[in-house]
Amino acid sequence: MSNNEKNAMEGLISQLEQLAQQPKTQALLLDAKTPNFWSILEYGRESYETRFCKMLRWLLDPTANHGLGDAAMRWIANYAGVELTQSGDTYVPDDQDGAETEALGNHIDVFAHDRSAGLLVVIEAKMGSDEHESDIVEAVVEEQDAEGKVVKCKKKVSQLEKYYETVDGHALYGDKRSYPHAVYLFLTIDGHRPPSFPENEEEYSQWQYQWHDMSYADLVSMLDDLLPKLTDLDAMKLVKDFRINTQSKLDLEDDAFSAFEPYKENIDLLHTYFVGDNDEDGGDDSSMQEVQEAGQAFQLALGDRMPFQDAKMLVGRVYEALCAGKQVHTKNVGAQRLVRRIFNLYALNKLPGADDSTTYGKEPKESRISPTDSEAGNNIVEIKMTSGKGQGLTFFPAEGTGEDPVYLSGDTRGVFPNDPISVPRGMNLPRIVKSDVKTLQAMDDESLRAQINTWIQQSRAIAKARREKRS
Numbered sequence: 503m504s505n506n507e508k509n510a511m512e513g514l515i516s517q518l519e520q521l522a523q524q525p526k527t528q529a530l531l532l533d534a535k536t537p538n539f540w541s542i543l544e545y546g547r548e549s550y551e552t553r554f555c556k557m558l559r560w561l562l563d564p565t566a567n568h569g570l571g572d573a574a575m576r577w578i579a580n581y582a583g584v585e586l587t588q589s590g591d592t593y594v595p596d597d598q599d600g601a602e603t604e605a606l607g608n609h610i611d612v613f614a615h616d617r618s619a620g621l622l623v624v625i626e627a628k629m630g631s632d633e634h635e636s637d638i639v640e641a642v643v644e645e646q647d648a649e650g651k652v653v654k655c656k657k658k659v660s661q662l663e664k665y666y667e668t669v670d671g672h673a674l675y676g677d678k679r680s681y682p683h684a685v686y687l688f689l690t691i692d693g694h695r696p697p698s699f700p701e702n703e704e705e706y707s708q709w710q711y712q713w714h715d716m717s718y719a720d721l722v723s724m725l726d727d728l729l730p731k732l733t734d735l736d737a738m739k740l741v742k743d744f745r746i747n748t749q750s751k752l753d754l755e756d757d758a759f760s761a762f763e764p765y766k767e768n769i770d771l772l773h774t775y776f777v778g779d780n781d782e783d784g785g786d787d788s789s790m791q792e793v794q795e796a797g798q799a800f801q802l803a804l805g806d807r808m809p810f811q812d813a814k815m816l817v818g819r820v821y822e823a824l825c826a827g828k829q830v831h832t833k834n835v836g837a838q839r840l841v842r843r844i845f846n847l848y849a850l851n852k853l854p855g856a857d858d859s860t861t862y863g864k865e866p867k868e869s870r871i872s873p874t875d876s877e878a879g880n881n882i883v884e885i886k887m888t889s890g891k892g893q894g895l896t897f898f899p900a901e902g903t904g905e906d907p908v909y910l911s912g913d914t915r916g917v918f919p920n921d922p923i924s925v926p927r928g929m930n931l932p933r934i935v936k937s938d939v940k941t942l943q944a945m946d947d948e949s950l951r952a953q954i955n956t957w958i959q960q961s962r963a964i965a966k967a968r969r970e971k972r973s
Contacts, residue, residue: 506884506898510907511803514765518816534815540747555603555611557744562614563601568737572616577724578623582685582714586619594618608668622684660698666709686713693717718752759823760968763923764906767896771796773821792889833891836939837912838862847951848885850875863891880958908961923964934960
């Protein structure tokens with residue numbers, strides 16, 4: 503490893519030490535000593551959101567084997583202020599009741615239906631992310647033209663509007679005689695309003711009024727109310743473990759992990775080292791060698807500064823907060839080509855074959871890292887392309903500047919940077935606006951370098967503001 507890579511690993515461990523000193527972290531480390539279904543069933547690179555939604559689906563399914571009937575659905579109706587016309591606490595089984603994930607062909611996270619209560623529940627769950635550009639889609643709608651004729655046209659709608667219209671217009675579930683009540687939930691850690699919604703209440707449309715904000719604290723309250731109703735010991739254990747896991751997300755909110763933003767590549771490598779890599783696209787011998795080197799360097803730098811198992815658990819938690827469900831690991835040739843172009847814009851030692859896609863992911867480790875040329879600026883002294891497919895770049899600062907490394911990467915959809923450091927709520931800083939491979943490749947070298955430098959400066963400003971906020 504280069505000196506800059508070693509310094510980055512030292513910086514990562516220093517941040518882990520600080521995280522471990524927080525009272526809530528110490529409580530989590532204590533909980534980790536008790537067997538928990540959620541920590542045992544490590545999900546690797548699979549989205550945490552998938553596992554989370556499947557658990558919600560099981561709880562909401564009136565016909566599932568938890569023995570709760572429709573108690574979870576009725577709790578949500580009460581939370582949303584919906585007074586059920588078909589009352590009664592005893593669930594009446596119905597073969598048409600149930601719950602699904604990725605439902606109705608539109609990838610609705612969780613959809614549950616209960617005919618005895620005349621109730622539908624639709625959940626859009628955001629696990630550490632928020633609405634983003636990809637949540638705005640094109641839909642074909644019918645509108646009247648100037649002459650009063652009904653014509654079909656394309657209209658941009660948010661994902662939430664599309665979900666509402668899918669359910670409300672469904673032949674079965676849109677029938678208000680069978681399902682007079684529908685609750686739409688936007689579930690996030692802090693229970694904030696969807697960013698696509700207007701701030702002015704007067705601008706709300708009918709579909710927006712149907713959505714309710716729900717936080718993890720609300721979810722914990724629901725689980726607390728459901729637990730005494732359980733009689734099956736296995737179901738009790740599953741729900742208790744889910745509650746502990748959900749509560750831990752509240753105990754360690756985004757700010758607790760913000761200091762790790764510059765070390766995303768290290769976290770990603772260490773996660774692969776600790777739990778394996780089920781990424782079907784990547785992983786040649788050179789990239790796996792880098793994973794092994796990262797793991798060995800981590801253990802060497804850790805020494806006796808903190809227990810290894812504690813450090814390993816915290817790396818997993820940081821990965822879960824910063825990477826799981828946010829990073830899309832399928833390769834995108836356009837993103838790979840852009841990353842190699844940017845690398846060569848900054849690197850003193852140019853990467854050969856930057857336009858030859860047959861070489862992507864096969865470059866030797868030593869060619870993926872280079873000192874920067876004299877025009878790099880921003881106190882950047884070294885640049886490194888990630889292992890495997892090579893869809894990310896780390897920009898290392900000069901020692902003694904107090905600056906953090908900056909990590910930028912592209913995803914399978916061609917978004918770049920796909921997961922930049924976020925501005926905390928209430929902090930008056932410009933957020934990093936994402937772009938895409940096509941737009942960036944159309945720029946000349948000078949314009950592209952200027953754009954990358956802007957993102958680097960913004961990332962450092964946000965990281966500095968976060969540090970000052972924590973201190």
